[in-house]
Amino acid sequence: MNVPALRFTEKIALTLAASLLAAALTIAPVAAAQASPASGSGQTVSASSHDRWLHVRVTNPSDKEETVRVNVPLELAEKVLPTINKDRLHAGKVRFDDVDCHGVDLKALVDAVRTSKDGEFVTVQSKESDVRVAKQNGYLFVHVFEKNRPKHSQVEVKVPMKVVDALFSAGKDELDIVAALHALSAQGDTELVSVKDEQNTVRVWIDSKNVTE
C-alpha cells in the first residue's frame, strides 16, 4: 500500500474512531439510564423497605371484573399535598368550620379521648345497627354493624391515636393531613378501614409493599 493510501486509511480510521468516541460518550448516560431500572429497582427495593405505602382496594365479590386498586407512597403524598392550594386545602391542611361539625368542638373531644383510659366510649345496640367506639392499646376503634339491610354491612375503622393527635395538631378549625400522614408512616403494617356490604368490599391499609396482593 502506498503512502497516500495509508494516510487516507489512517484519516478514515481516526475520523471513525472520533465519531464513535463522541457517540459513546453521549450514549453513556443513555446506557446508565437504561441500566438504572435495574439499579433503580435495587434502590426502590431499599427505598420501599423503608417507605410506607397506603393501599386502597375496592372489590365486588359478586363481580370479579370490578376492582379498584390504589397504591400511594406516604412520602410522596407528604411532599405533594402541601403544594396543592385549592378550596379548603392549603399547605397540607384542611380548614373546616362549625357548620361542618354541627357545633361540636372536635379538638376538645379528641383531647378528652386522648387523656381517658382505654375502654369503650360509645356502645349502641339496636334493631337496625350496632355501633361501638373504643380506645385500646393506642388505637381508636369504630365498629358499625348494620342489620337492617337485605344483607348485613360492616364498617371497621382502626386509627392509631398518634395519627388522630397529628390530625388535630394544627389550629382549632384545621385538620393537618400532612402531619397525620407523617404519623401514619411511623406505624407498622395496619389495616385502617374495612367496609363489607352486599355489593362491595373496601380495604384501606398501610404496609411496605408497593403492590397489592
Place this chain on the structure above:
Amino acid sequence: MMILAKLALGFCGTVAVTGAYAFHEGVMRVDEDHYNGRHVHVWVPAAIVPMALHVVPSRHFEHALEHASPWLPTLRELTKELKKYPEADFVEVQDGRQHVHIHTHQGKLLIDVTEPDETVHVACPLVMMEEIARELEAKAPAV
C-alpha cells in the same frame, strides 16, 4: 474522493451524536387506537420537548399558563417524587371491559386506558415531565 469520504464520515458522526443526544432521555409516546380505524401515534424524543418549550415565545403559553400555574409546583413535586419509584403500580381500575392502569416502568409514567372501542397508551419519561414543569414555572406569571 477523499473530501467526499471525510464529509460522509463527518455527517455520519454528527448524525450519531445528535441522535444519541436526542434520545438520551427516552421517547415520549402517545398511542391512540380507535376501532373505527382512526389511529394516532406520536413519538417525540423526550430531550427535545423542554428544549422546544425554551425556544417558543412566552406569549404562546400565556393563556394556558394562567390556568396551569397553580398546579405547576404540584406537577414538579409529583414528578420529582415519582422518580423515586421507577417500577410501581399506582392506580388500577377494572370495570368490565374498561381498564385504567397508571404505573411507572423504567423511569416512565405510563397511563393505559383500554375501552371496548378505543385504547390510549401514554408514556412520559419522568425526567422530561420534571423539566417541562420547571420550564413552565419559569415562564408562568407569579401567582
